[in-house]
Amino acid sequence: MRPQLWSIEVTRLAVGHARLRLTGDLDFDTAPELLDAATRARADGCAELTIDLVGLGLCDSSGLSAFLVLSQGGAGPVRLTGVGVRLRQLLDRTGLTELLAVEQPTAHVIDDVREVG
Structure with a gap:
């Protein structure tokens, strides 16, 4: 599988509200x-x-840390949407689900569990 190119698409949704759509890997290099x-x-x-x-x-x-920094910064609410199964498990295991506003998955969120063959 080819790695996805990293990108952040910022869209203003309403007055005072923006969506940051992430594509690719959120890691040590991209979290900043x-x-x-x-x-x-x-x-x-x-x-x-x-x-x-x-x-x-x-x-x-590093990505988990970035989420925490954004949510604890006191500048306003941060909501995570489109959280896949693996990331949800990681957030649950680290206790971050309780600290972050994580939207519950809906039917259109693709399960990120891949077959190993």
Whole structure:
């Protein structure tokens, strides 16, 4: 499988609310870019952030740390949407599900469990 290219698409949803759609892997190299994009969105007046993770490939401890920094920064609410099964398990195991606003999966969220063959 080819690795996905990393990208962050920022969309203003309403006054004071932006969505950051992540594609690719959120790791040591890319987590600072997420923090920078969120900082810029907040500087543009978007206190409320929705982080769409449907296109996320992998998330390591740096990515988890970035979510925590964003949610604990006090600048406004942060909601995680499109959380796949593996990331949800990681958030549950680390106790972050209780600290972060994690949207419950819906039928359109693709299960990220892959067959090993």
